[in-house]
Amino acid sequence: MTDPTVRVVLDSSAIVAFCRESIGVGEVIAEVADEEGCVVGLPVLCLAExxxxxxxxxxxxxxxSHRAVEVLSPxxxxxxxxxxxxxxxxxxxxATAVLAAIDLGCHVLSGQPGLYGGIAGGGPVIGI
Incomplete structure (x- = not known):
């Protein structure tokens, strides 16, 4: 069995948006869940925040606990x-969200994309 592929990392703002029933975040999770062997990454520090x-x-x-979610530790x-x-x-x-995305070769889903503006090219960030 191979490790799942993380397609997108949710930062704190995206996690909060999901908990406030954001359709956009829910759609991203559903799309990833439809891909065999793929998950959404939740950095543990973003979950805590x-x-x-x-x-x-x-x-x-x-x-x-969603089947298409993996909690990520730095x-x-x-x-x-x-x-x-x-x-x-x-x-x-x-910082942990964007580093995870860079290491995993994916993007951060964020309700605060400007937060990452200091990273070259604005970082691998998708705004909600």
Whole structure:
């Protein structure tokens, strides 16, 4: 069995949007779920940040347990890249999301694409 392919990473704002019943985020997850062996990545630090503001904790739990979702943890060996990216974007959750997307060769889905503006070319970001 091979590891699933992460097609898109949701940052904190996209996770919050899903919990507030965003059709756009739901459609992206559904499209990825339709692809054999593909998942949506949720960086654990983005989940923690989103959980602070989400009122519908049941919907958040539904997202985390979805068959087409994988919770992502930062690689301890990438701490220096995380530090540099954190300096650029200003938030550790956003830094982990964009680093995950870069490492996995995919995009970040975000309700705050301007947050990543300091990254070359605005980073691999898709706005909601």
């Amino acid at each position: 989103a959980a602070r503001v989400v009122t519908d904790q049941d919907r958040l739990a539904l997202l985390v 690689d301890p060996d990438s701490w220096q890249a995380l530090a540099v990216t954190l300096d650029t974007v200003g938030r550790v959750d956003a």
